[in-house]
Amino acid sequence: MIYQAKQGQVNYGFTIGILMLDTNVPRIPGDVGNATTYPYPVIYRTLKNVTAKRIAVKDDTILPEIMEKGRELVQNGAKAITADCGFLQFYQRELRDALNVPVFLSSLLQLPFLFLMLDKSEDIGIITADSTLLDRNLLSKIGLDEPHRVQIAGLQNSSYFYEAFVAESGTLNEDGIRQEVVGLAVNMVKENPQIKAVLLECSFLPTYSKAVQEAVQLPVFDYRTMIDYVQHSYRRGNINGFL
Missing domain, CATH: 3.40.50.1860 (Rossmann fold)
Known part of the structure; x- marks a missing residue:
């Protein structure tokens, strides 16, 4: 088999890209921000200085940062984009239009x-x-x-x-x-x-x-049921049953 590199992409092998708020929270297993939550690889980007408080008041000045990090995820191979805060749903349409890949920001x-x-x-x-x-x-x-x-x-x-x-x-x-x-x-x-x-x-x-x-x-x-749903729509496993 012959593989072809994608110009500008240095990470491979995942489907879901996750935008993370800038927080000081231990991300234990089960949390969206812990990679071991998933039985498949995911890729993260942190939204610098973007906090839940700024999102809750619909601070539009954070939109450029969301756009930039979303584009980084897509550039690095993400096929679909989610996040770790449901209030980012306020920016769902703008991010979807900018990235041209599926975006699902809220559970x-x-x-x-x-x-x-x-x-x-x-x-x-x-x-x-x-x-x-x-x-x-x-x-x-x-x-x-x-x-x-x-x-x-x-x-x-x-x-x-x-x-x-x-x-x-x-x-x-x-x-x-x-x-x-x-x-x-x-x-x-x-x-x-x-x-x-x-x-x-x-x-x-x-x-x-x-x-x-x-x-x-x-x-x-x-969030996990939603992310699994999208992941499986892109990457189906083999069915190993019998009759």
């Missing part, structure tokens, strides 16, 4: 699929870092036309989650955060029995998806 993009999967009388429970920031404006960006079927719970009043991911203390108590996330999920489903699926919106939360799934006994979706 919320799975919502239309979940709505179609469930009955009209059933709801989706969303767990997010801060429910005061996940407003209808962001949901409208993904074409959500049934907002009444979404129940949102936030971790803004937590202790361990807040310390690690909002205050960015540099320390992460995995057991403490797991208890907070699971407790929030259980209470949300108990208070809203019409919830028949859960979406962990924040990119820090896939680490705790299994624990949530076991606690509420419902299908649980997160």
